[in-house]
Every structure is written in structure tokens, then in C-alpha cells.
Amino acid sequence: MYSEKVMDHFSNPRNVGEIEDADGVGQVGNPVCGDVMKLTIKVEKDQILEAKFKTFGCGAAVATSSIITEIVKGKSIDEALEISNAAIAEALDGLPPQKMHCSNLAADALHLAVDDYLVKNGMEPRANKPSHEEEDHEEEQID
Amino acid sequence: MYSEKVMDHFSNPRNVGEIEDADGVGQVGNPVCGDVMKLTIKVEKDQILEAKFKTFGCGAAVATSSIITEIVKGKSIDEALEISNAAIAEALDGLPPQKMHCSNLAADALHLAVDDYLVKNGMEPRANKPSHEEEDHEEEQID
Amino acid sequence: MKNKIYFDHSATTPVLPEVAEEMNRYYIDEWGNPSSLYQTGQSVKIKVDEARAKVADAIGADPKEIVFSGSGTEADNYAIKGAYRAKLKKGNHIICFGLEHPAVIEPCKYLEKKEGAEVTYVYPDKTGVLDSDAIEEAITDKTILITVMMANNVIGTIQPIKEISKIARDHKITFHTDAVQAVGNIKVDVDELGIDLLSMSAHKFHGPKGVGALYVRKGMSLNTLIHGGSQERGRRSGTENVAGIIGLSRALEIANKEIDFKKEHLSRLRDRVVKGVLDNIPDVSYIGDTKKRLPGNACFSFKYIEGESLVLHLDMAGIATSSGSACSSKSLEPSHVLLGIGMSAVEAHGSLRVTLGRSSTEEEVDEFLEVLPGVVDRLRQMSPFNAEKEEEYLDETEDHNIAHEHPDQHFSAES
Amino acid sequence: MKNKIYFDHSATTPVLPEVAEEMNRYYIDEWGNPSSLYQTGQSVKIKVDEARAKVADAIGADPKEIVFSGSGTEADNYAIKGAYRAKLKKGNHIICFGLEHPAVIEPCKYLEKKEGAEVTYVYPDKTGVLDSDAIEEAITDKTILITVMMANNVIGTIQPIKEISKIARDHKITFHTDAVQAVGNIKVDVDELGIDLLSMSAHKFHGPKGVGALYVRKGMSLNTLIHGGSQERGRRSGTENVAGIIGLSRALEIANKEIDFKKEHLSRLRDRVVKGVLDNIPDVSYIGDTKKRLPGNACFSFKYIEGESLVLHLDMAGIATSSGSACSSKSLEPSHVLLGIGMSAVEAHGSLRVTLGRSSTEEEVDEFLEVLPGVVDRLRQMSPFNAEKEEEYLDETEDHNIAHEHPDQHFSAES
Numbered sequence A, B: 001m002y003s004e005k006v007m008d009h010f011s012n013p014r015n016v017g018e019i020e021d022a023d024g025v026g027q028v029g030n031p032v033c034g035d036v037m038k039l040t041i042k043v044e045k046d047q048i049l050e051a052k053f054k055t056f057g058c059g060a061a062v063a064t065s066s067i068i069t070e071i072v073k074g075k076s077i078d079e080a081l082e083i084s085n086a087a088i089a090e091a092l093d094g095l096p097p098q099k100m101h102c103s104n105l106a107a108d109a110l111h112l113a114v115d116d117y118l119v120k121n122g123m124e125p126r127a128n129k130p131s132h133e134e135e136d137h138e139e140e141q142i143d
Numbered sequence C, D: 001m002k003n004k005i006y007f008d009h010s011a012t013t014p015v016l017p018e019v020a021e022e023m024n025r026y027y028i029d030e031w032g033n034p035s036s037l038y039q040t041g042q043s044v045k046i047k048v049d050e051a052r053a054k055v056a057d058a059i060g061a062d063p064k065e066i067v068f069s070g071s072g073t074e075a076d077n078y079a080i081k082g083a084y085r086a087k088l089k090k091g092n093h094i095i096c097f098g099l100e101h102p103a104v105i106e107p108c109k110y111l112e113k114k115e116g117a118e119v120t121y122v123y124p125d126k127t128g129v130l131d132s133d134a135i136e137e138a139i140t141d142k143t144i145l146i147t148v149m150m151a152n153n154v155i156g157t158i159q160p161i162k163e164i165s166k167i168a169r170d171h172k173i174t175f176h177t178d179a180v181q182a183v184g185n186i187k188v189d190v191d192e193l194g195i196d197l198l199s200m201s202a203h204k205f206h207g208p209k210g211v212g213a214l215y216v217r218k219g220m221s222l223n224t225l226i227h228g229g230s231q232e233r234g235r236r237s238g239t240e241n242v243a244g245i246i247g248l249s250r251a252l253e254i255a256n257k258e259i260d261f262k263k264e265h266l267s268r269l270r271d272r273v274v275k276g277v278l279d280n281i282p283d284v285s286y287i288g289d290t291k292k293r294l295p296g297n298a299c300f301s302f303k304y305i306e307g308e309s310l311v312l313h314l315d316m317a318g319i320a321t322s323s324g325s326a327c328s329s330k331s332l333e334p335s336h337v338l339l340g341i342g343m344s345a346v347e348a349h350g351s352l353r354v355t356l357g358r359s360s361t362e363e364e365v366d367e368f369l370e371v372l373p374g375v376v377d378r379l380r381q382m383s384p385f386n387a388e389k390e391e392e393y394l395d396e397t398e399d400h401n402i403a404h405e406h407p408d409q410h411f412s413a414e415s
């Protein structure tokens, strides 16, 4: 179901945890829906030095959380705001269709964290609305 | 599908043919329907000495024709008129349900032959209406 | 107990040993549920996907266009009922070829009886080949579905699918073809032939019984027949018949590789059968089209004798064949296919179908040709009919039955 | 690739080697079509009849009451749609147990949406056991069908079928039970239990996938689902899945012989699982009834973590299990079974189902118990929730999603 890259990030998630004195915090999802991601970032001179995550969710949720902490490292605020959920999925060599807009919230969490940083530092929030492509669900089920 | 006894009579039919100077002739069935039996009998002093058949039809039709030529041998006219299609089927250890009232016309042919004999000899015909039990068809088919 | 010579490959075919062996793996080693998340399940899901791709490839389709089913019959039911119910808003008229298999005809009849369908049955001439004009003429503004089989199961006739599908497409009508007898035996490409829906069945090409597939052209909406856990992307629920699907795909792959060989081999043997029968037995006719025909199919009608008896006598001689007679069909009526090409019931009763397969040999054909004349002769000896009684034999109007004397009894119509 | 430990026997089971071997005969040796007149076909017909008798015998039925199908799902569809359509003149009301498998629920929903059915879904208390009074209360003068599964696939709960069927019978309402999880695992007698229609599926008791059966009480009229060549006495057309039918019958025969053994063996192992989990892991609850339960079923909910991740981690440790979480169900919603017994969505997301089988061992259970705490702990370390954030975790009303800030986006409901 999942690509090797997804499974790699799922089984060896990078940067799990919470940055204690985070400069920005973003939490998205809802436990009712089965996926919650909390991303904390350390920012210096508009550059993201570090990111950590805590995630309640499925394989895709964990893997997208994990990879975004790697991708975002060293990126500027501007660059971070450019990262989309689709790009994250691509970086993981794709996600199963039904996971595309359910468990792929990492970019949203990042944008929220960046906004949090901006607001905390007296700037305007800049994140766009989250963009979720509509994909057809391959419905399946367990028995 | 067929009992051993049916297959025995089908593969080695007894008394195939036509009695040349028959005392009674009975033909039933219709080629359109797939079964036609012609029974000829030799009668002396109201006793059936011999019976021969010619049949166009399926395994059941041939077997019922064959066995009736054996059963009827030596029987009186009265006894012959008592023989039913059901009795013929039984004598063959049964017929498949869908064959019960389609290909089991031997008793009818016999009764017609007897009537023919009676009429030819100036007597009243005595055969009853043919009696066909209703059986449920096991529908099947070829592919 | 098996027959020594099997000449009924249109009824079913043996599973190839390599196909059976591969299926066995999916009972013993790879038995997981493809819907399960873990290895045991996912590794099977991958195999099912590969099988789907193979099947798609074999008919020039995309894997997403393949829906596996529990038989050719289910594929036909799903196509006919599914298309009708999905398109009911546009109209309620179906055009159905008169020589279709019951798997197509019966769903049509059901829709007529229960769901307001109007069905026009179109018939061919005596070769069994449909004139596509007949389709064109039958179209009304309510027509939503045309169904014409690719190759007939009784007489082997192959239809001008491309012409018919073009008419359907020109009128924006969904076109279904029952290709159960065609797939694996002749080349089939859904795009080239312009097909929207196509049914196949594994056991007709040396795969297992109880598994089929429906090709559903992308974008076609079909009402679901079997609802549940959303397998087959919601189109056909129920845990996948994994081994069956693997068996179907593998058998089809092999069958398609052998198509050229079969065409040559089977037509040659078939022609030998036909020549042998026609040359050596009097009062017999060859049924169906001589050219537009499945390579392995030969179908005859023998005068004065009845098909079931013929089949049983050949069986006793170790040869498996079939007949369209009423008695052998068990439907109490002679084959609608034979009646549908204008044969009389009597002729239909005397029919014999011989269908050869990949492993059929010249020796088998010769043995068949040696046995057959004696059997026919023996049955004719036993028959009350012959050339002298031709009139009585052929007379379909007169009822030779004593039922005439007992008008309240009408068993004769069913005999 | 297979898991070392398979604890998901409710999803599917491996085919027993002796069953697979017997099936193989019907691919290679006895491959005739049962509808054919000659030896090659008739000898197979006899075997299919024997298989039918075996299956009938296993549930106390008559062979004529058994209709083979292409899956448990098809059997359920046939029962629900067939009974509804046949009895529509008497009424249009169906009573459906709320915890049914999609193979029952989806046909009900289809009939609601497309064919004028009114369906009342009745729910149990948190043990999952239905109170038969709830059925009695739901009955109207339009009720024509009651469907209650014998044993649940997620939580293993066994229903008081005898009580419910009595109510149905008293009101002259047809009673169907989906016994797919029950047959072969617990004793089933259709007369003793008063059942009119019963579904089973071979792959749940070490038979092949893609074959099931419906028991249809004598005299019951059912509208046909699949029309065609009139196999199964006209009730389910399509060339018989001969090997599958043989496999089903043989597997059922063996499964029934092992019922007492399984009851003892599986309950013992299951109790060991339950004790091991509850004793060694905090914040976990055992779901379902403790007594009225399939012997091999254990189902848990772990706080603060999500089921798919749990299943995937166990998979990495070589253990196959399943979960009723939204993500693992692929339906984008957590199991309706867990919600149906009053669990919150969050609890349902944390569910884990362990289902043991005939070859499960104590060693496997112990390995599972050794692996599980570490996996749960690791996931909890990764979780943004914990006992201190209990409120946030349990709060189903507040939406933690940024969608709140973008009210025109409602993806959160689907995430």
C-alpha cells in the first residue's frame, strides 16, 4: 500500500518530539477524524533551524510529519510557505489515493506554525488556505 | 443422471422394430417435442404375445419403450391397460424429474395399441386418459 | 470417470496444470486477504493487481477497467442490469441479439418483467451472422443498451462487432458484448472493436470455473449488482477469489499466446470433422456460417434422430459432445439458437455440437468419425421416421399425440 | 511475504492442505461441466451433489435448501434483496441489526435508496449483544424481513438468534442471519435456531475465497439475483465453481469436527491475550461481551494512539492484526461496529482486533504480548496526546483543525 519511503519514515520517524521553547507551533487535524499533527519549529532570522513533530494518526500521517521536519530544515519562511501537501506526498514517492487529503496535513501544520511565529513576532499571518486536491477514494474495507 | 437400468435399456434396447402383421399399433409423441414412440403388439386371445417399438427420442424415451415391450409380454389386455407411466418409471428405478412427463410415454403408446386392437376387433376402446404426474422440473442447461 | 475423447470445449475446458499449480500457491502460501494492511494481505493485493493488469493487457484495456466477477454469467448480469438501471433516466429500450446465451437473455427478460424494460430481440439469417442494419433499424430514441455476443456458444458464429459498435456509438448507446466464447480463442481488442462492456469467463480458456471478468470502459456508470465491503473499487463487493483471479489471468495469458496456433490447428481438425461427417453420413446438414466461425466449432443436424440419444451413444463410446435438443438442454425446448436461425424444432432436436480444443488430435477426430456413422445408423434403425416418412417427420402442424383425443390434456406440448 | 504470526483469522484463513489438494483434483482430473450429459460432466455433478449434502448436513438442512454463491457477500445480497423483492407486496419494512457487515448493510441501504425500502437499524448496548425486545419493538405491520448476524466480525459478539428468530416467526417475518463468522467456528443448526436464510463463506473456515452458500428454508420464495442458465435449480445461474464448492464442503466438514477443540483451545489462548494486554498496558479497554463471544476474538481500544499505526508496527514485528480505525478501514470512518456500541470515534481509532485460529499457539501469544507494550509505548511517545491532555483528546466537539480559521474549507471532517 505504502511506498518504501513512506515506510522508512513511518518506521524510523525523524525529529519526533516537541521543541521546548518553540518559536512557532502548529496543530492540525482532529482525533475524531483519526489524525492530529503538532509541529514545533525553531526560527532564527526568518530561517527555520529545526522542526519536531508529535502525531496521532496513521502511517501516512506519521510519514508526512516526519519528512516535513527534514524538508523544512534550513528553509526560509518564504520557502516554507511554498511547500504544499502535494509536494510532501511527492517527496514520499506518492501516497495511496485515499490518504491524499485525509492524512496529509503536514504542510498545513507547517504553515500554521509559521503563522504562529509571524504573529508572535508582530507580523501578519501569511499562510494561504490549505489546498487539498480532490482525489477519488479507492474505497476498501476490512472484514 | 439416468439409473443403471435406464442405461441398460438405452444401450441394449429390447425388441426394437415393427411387427409386420401387428394386431395393434400405438404411436404417441411429436417430433417437434423431441419424442415419438411407435409400439406394435401381437395379441392372441386377449393376451399380448409380443411387442416391438420404434422410438425417436432421448434416453428416457428409448428406455421406457424398451422396458414396456418386456413388461407387457404375456400380459392380458386388462393387465396392460392397468400399466401406468409411473409404473414404467419405477420399473426403471426412476427417471430424472424433468423426464417424468416428457419422455415417459410408453404406457400411453401401449394403451393406444391396445385400443387399436380392440377397435379393430369390433370392441369399444377402453384406455383411460393418460395420467401424467406433475413433477417439478430441475431446470438445467448447456452452455 | 472421464471420456476418452473430449469434444465439448465450448461447455468447459480443463485447467492447465501450470495454472492449477499457480492457483495452489494462493491456497497454501499466499492466502492473505488483499484488503488487509499487513504483509500477508498486501503481498496478495499486489498479485491481484498484477493479474488485473495482465487481463487488461490481453484485451487492450486499462487495469481500472477490469472488474472481476464470480462467473461469466455474473459479468453478463452486472453489465445488462447495471447499464439498464444506470441509464434508466435516458430510456428503457434494450436491443438484444436473439441468439444470446441465457446469461444475457434472462436478465433482459427479468428487466422486461419486473423493471419496465422494453427489449427488441433481433435475429440473423440462417448462417447466424447478424446484419448490422437490423440493429440500426431497431434503435428508438429510448434505446440505452445494445448487447450482441462476440461468438455464439452453439454454432460458433462470430458477429460483426465493429460494425455494430459503431452504430451504437453513433447513437450514443452503450454497447455490451458477451465474449465468453471469444476471449482466449480469437483476438479481442476493446478499443479496436469499440466495446463499452465485455464479459469473459475463465473456464472457457483453461482457467477455473467460478471466475469471470467484466471490462467496463472508463467513464461508464454501472449500477452495482453486489453491494458490501467495496472491493473492486466498490463495483463488486466480496472478498476477492484470489486464486481464481490469478488462474484467470494466467490462463488468458497462455491462451492469447496460442491464438495463432489454435486458429490453424483447430480449423484444420474442425474441417476434417466436417468433411468426414458430410462425406460419410446421409441426411445431415452443417449448421451456421462456414467462415465467420470459431475455429474449433462444428455443428450438425442429423435427420430422424434425437440429439440426447446421439450424445449418450457417443458417450458410451467414450466421446463427449453436446446437443441443442430439448432433452439434452433440460429446458424442455430445443436450443433457441437453432430455432433463432430458422431451423425447425425437429431439425434442432437432431443437432450435435462438436467443439475442439488445444489438445485435440487428428487421431481423436478419426476415432470420432469411425464411431459416429454406426451410432447414427443404429439410432435411425430405431427411429419410426425415415426418408419415406419424411412428411410425417417434418410435419410440425399435425399433432401425432393422443392428446388430441383428450383435449383437456396438453402434455404433448411439453414432451 | 507473510507474517510470522497471523492473528487475523476473522479476515481470512489459510486453506487447509488437504482441502487444496482435493480442489486441485477438480482442476486437473474432474474438470467437466456438471450440466453436461456425458461421463466427464456427470461424474462432477455427482460430486457437487455430495458437497451440497455435506454442507446441508453441517447445519441441519436439506440439500435442496443450499444454494452456492460466489462469496459470503453475494449470499447476503441474494438473501436481503431476494427476500425484499419477493415479499414487497406484503410490506417494505426491514429490521437490520446496526452492527451488520457491509455485505448486509449496503444492500439494505441500496433498497432504501432505490427500491422504496424502509429500514430500521437496531443497536445493542455496549457489550454488542442485542436485546431481542428491541426487535419486537421495531416491528410494524409492514415488516417483511429481519436480519441479525450470528457473530460479529469486529468484536466477536454472538447474538441471541433463537430468541430473535422466535419473534420473527411469531410475526410471520422472514429471518436472515449472516453467519459468515459463525459457521465452522460455533455449532449452527438452522432448525434449532429457527433460521429462514443463512449466509456462510468458505474462506472464513479454511476453505477458498470466492465461494459461499445461502441456506434457504424450504418454501421460501426469493427473487433471483443472477439470472441465466438455471444452475442451482434456477436460483443462482452460472457454471458452478466446482473446485470451490468441493473446497467449501470439505473445509466445513473438517471445521465442524474441530469445533469443540477450537472452543477450548482458542478461548484459552484468547484469555491469555486479554489478561496479558490488560495486565501490562495502561489505558486500554477490552471491547465487547466477555462471554457471548467467538472463542478466538479479542478486541481492545488503546488510548492516545491510532489503530493503523499500531497494525503497521505489529506488522513490522511480523504480527498480522487489524483495527477498526478510520485509516485502516479505508472507508474514512471508524468502524460502525465500534461506534454502534457507543464508543467514541477517538476510542474506535485506537482499536485493535486480534483473532486467533486453529493453529495459533501459546508461543505466538507470548511473542505478541512481548512486542505489543513496546509498540504502544512508542506510539504514545509520538502522540500529541496523553493523560494530561485527556480533555483535548476526548473532546469530540471542538475542532482542532485550522479549518476553523477557513470556514469555507471542510476537509477536516474527512481527515
Ligand SMILES: Cc1ncc(COP(=O)(O)O)c(C=O)c1O
Residues within 6 Å of the ligand: A143, C237, C238, C239, D010, D071, D072, D073, D074, D076, D101, D103, D149, D151, D152, D153, D178, D180, D181, D201, D202, D203, D210, D211, D212
Ligand atoms: C460477518 C461477515 N459477513 C459477510 C462477509 C463477507 O463474506 P465474503 O468475504 O465471502 O464476501 C464477511 C467477511 O468478509 C463477514 O465477516
Ligand SMILES: Cc1ncc(COP(=O)(O)O)c(C=O)c1O
Residues within 6 Å of the ligand: B142, B143, C010, C071, C072, C073, C074, C076, C101, C103, C149, C151, C152, C153, C178, C180, C181, C201, C202, C203, C210, C211, C212, D237, D238, D239
Ligand atoms: C456465450 C456464453 N455466455 C455466458 C456464459 C456463462 O459463463 P459462466 O459459465 O462462467 O457462467 C457461457 C457459458 O456457460 C457462454 O457460452
